[in-house]
Amino acid sequence: MEKNDGYIRSLDGIRALALLLIMTYHAELFHFSWVSVQLFFVLSGFLITGILWKEKTKPYSLGFKFKKFWVRRSLRIFPLYVGYLLVIGIAYLLFNFPSYFPTYFPYLATYTVNYSRLIPEWQGNPLFTHLWTLSIEEQFYFLFPLIIFLCPQKFIKRLMVFIILISPVLRYLVGEYYKSKGLAVEVVADAVYWNTLSHLDAFCFGGIIPVLMLDKKIKNPMWVLRFILILFFVAGGVNYIFSGSALSYWDDYGYNHWLISNYQHVWHYTLINILCAAVILVLTSPFSVNSIRWFRKFLEHPWIVRIGKVSYGMYVFHWIVLVYVFNNIFKPETYWMKVLLFLPYVAVTYAVSELSYSFFEVYFIKLKDRFFVQKPREAAPVPQPAVTTNNANVV
Numbered sequence: 262m263e264k265n266d267g268y269i270r271s272l273d274g275i276r277a278l279a280l281l282l283i284m285t286y287h288a289e290l291f292h293f294s295w296v297s298v299q300l301f302f303v304l305s306g307f308l309i310t311g312i313l314w315k316e317k318t319k320p321y322s323l324g325f326k327f328k329k330f331w332v333r334r335s336l337r338i339f340p341l342y343v344g345y346l347l348v349i350g351i352a353y354l355l356f357n358f359p360s361y362f363p364t365y366f367p368y369l370a371t372y373t374v375n376y377s378r379l380i381p382e383w384q385g386n387p388l389f390t391h392l393w394t395l396s397i398e399e400q401f402y403f404l405f406p407l408i409i410f411l412c413p414q415k416f417i418k419r420l421m422v423f424i425i426l427i428s429p430v431l432r433y434l435v436g437e438y439y440k441s442k443g444l445a446v447e448v449v450a451d452a453v454y455w456n457t458l459s460h461l462d463a464f465c466f467g468g469i470i471p472v473l474m475l476d477k478k479i480k481n482p483m484w485v486l487r488f489i490l491i492l493f494f495v496a497g498g499v500n501y502i503f504s505g506s507a508l509s510y511w512d513d514y515g516y517n518h519w520l521i522s523n524y525q526h527v528w529h530y531t532l533i534n535i536l537c538a539a540v541i542l543v544l545t546s547p548f549s550v551n552s553i554r555w556f557r558k559f560l561e562h563p564w565i566v567r568i569g570k571v572s573y574g575m576y577v578f579h580w581i582v583l584v585y586v587f588n589n590i591f592k593p594e595t596y597w598m599k600v601l602l603f604l605p606y607v608a609v610t611y612a613v614s615e616l617s618y619s620f621f622e623v624y625f626i627k628l629k630d631r632f633f634v635q636k637p638r639e640a641a642p643v644p645q646p647a648v649t650t651n652n653a654n655v656v
Contacts, residue, residue: 269544269545270560270561270566271544271557271560271561272304272308272541272544272545272569273560273565273566273569273570274559274560274561274562274565274566274569275300275304275540275541275544275560275569276301276304276569276572277560277565277566277567277568277569277572278297278300278560278565279297279298279300279301279304279572280297280568280569280572280575280576280579281568281607282294282296282297282300283295283297283298283576283579284575284579284583284603284606284607284610285603287387287391287579287580287583288583288599288602288603288606289596289599290596290599290600290603291512292510292512292513292517293510293512293513293514293516295518296516296533298394299460299463299530299533299534299537300537300540301394301398302394302397302398302401302460302463302464302467302534303463303464303466303467303534303537303538303541304467304537304541305398305401305464305467306401306463306464306465306466306467306468307467307468307470307471307538307541307545308467309401309402309405309464309468310405310409310464310467310468310469310471310472311468311470311471312330313330313405313406313409313410314409314471314472316329316330316409316410317409317410317414323410323411326406326410327406327410330402330406331402331403331406332629333629334402336625336626336628336629337573337622337625337626337629338395338398338399338402338573339625340621340622340624340625341573341574341577341617341621341622342392342395342577344621345577346366346369346370346389349362349388349389350362350366359386359388361382361384361386364380364382365377365380365386365389368396369389369392372395372396372399372400373396374389374392374393374396375393375394375396375397375455375456375457376455376456377393378393378448378451378452378455379448379452387580387581387583387584387585388580388581390580391576391579391580392577393455394576395576395577397457397460400457401464405464405468408420417472418469418472418473421465421468421469421472422465422469424461424462424465425462425465425466425469425531428458428459428461428462428465428530428531429462429527429528429530429531431458431459431461432453432458432459432526432527432530433524433527435452435453435456435458435459436449436453436521436524436526436527439452439453440521446520446521447519449521450518450519450520450521450526451518451519453521453526454518454526459526459530460530462530462531462534463530463534463537466534466535466537466538467537467538467541469538470538470541470542470545475542476542476545476546476547477547479542479546479548480548481548482539482542482543482546482548482549482552483543483549483552483553485539485542486536486539486540486542486543489532489535489536489539490536492532493532493533493536494514496515496528496529496532497513497514497515497516497529497532498514498515499515500515500516500523500525500529501513501514501515502515503522503523504517504520504522504523504525515529516529516532516533544557544560568611570618571611571614571615571617571618572614573614573622574613574614574615574617574618574622575610575611575614577614578610578613578614578617579610582606582609582610582613583606583610586609587602587605587606587609
């Protein structure tokens with residue numbers, strides 16, 4: 262594990278892996294790779310909570326802490342997002358494409374597009390449908406600083422455990438509410454999947470690692486990972502056998518966000534999230550430095566790390582590159598044709614994102630530290646948290 266000044270190289274690799282898996286999902290290569298969205302959420306919970314937990318102990322004014330976090334996040338997230346929406350808006354004004362863009366614009370502009378799934382005439386579009394995950398991320402960036410900075414440490418720890426425990430109940434209640442509206446099964450499943458309440462435990466599973474210092478307290482994280490893997494596949498296998506749905510995919514291993522049979526929308530997110538947290542725990546724990554070396558070596562490869570650094574842009578651009586470039590030009594109809602096109606598809610998406618990062622995004626990233634030079638209010642030493650990380654360039 263390469264860790265300098267809090268930077269953990271393999272976590273950029275994890276971000277790249279999650280991004281590549283999402284690309285395989287939209288390229289229709291593996292349906293199971295939808296779970297990488299949960300990996301993004303858990304990783305965000307780990308990174309952002311770790312940053313906030315560290316900042317909480319510093320002797321700066323409360324207002325300074327809020328401004329520092331929110332302005333830094335805004336400089337990383339907003340420029341590309343706003344610029345991307347601006348381009349879509351210009352395309353609509355010039356070509357009236359997509360014709361239903363005005364219906365979704367208020368949701369996109371306010372980072373609430375994850376609730377647009379309930380629009381009666383809802384239509385998916387590769388220009389902006391995938392941005393629902395960014396809405397949930399941004400809502401998390403707004404909410405968690407309030408919790409971390411305003412609440413006592415003991416309360417925060419108990420609250421995060423409570424959220425993890427209550428989240429399956431919240432998903433059940435959300436699902437029952439949507440079912441009571443007479444919505445189709447696939448709409449209910451999707452609406453639960455897109456609801457912010459459904460993913461609170463994902464962020465808390467990641468965040469509880471630095472808050473409870475689990476990387477220092479759990480002496481055998483590989484044992485934890487193995488146990489969760491066994492539980493994960495056993496539960497998924499049983500669910501697959503008894504799901505009895507034509508929407509089931511063999512490569513989902515019993516985990517399908519389109520289904521609500523066997524109440525899988527209640528429990529399977531919990532298992533996915535805790536598995537993602539276990540992987541992050543192994544990668545960050547000093548007790549597992551020599552574990553899964555092959556996986557760690559892959560994650561720390563320079564190309565994989567670089568993909569992780571530009572993964573935000575790749576996530577924003579990947580679907581439009583696939584649908585409006587590759588599918589239009591090559592019109593792949595067979596599975597193997599899609600496989601052959603995947604690497605060129607990744608390469609083009611990476612190239613576009615690298616240009617965006619190097620010539621646009623990096624200008625705003627460099628501004629993040631310019632406005633926050635403030636002396637501490639007191640010189641007394643302050644206890645530091647156990648886990649810090651600079652891998653905050655999250656999607």
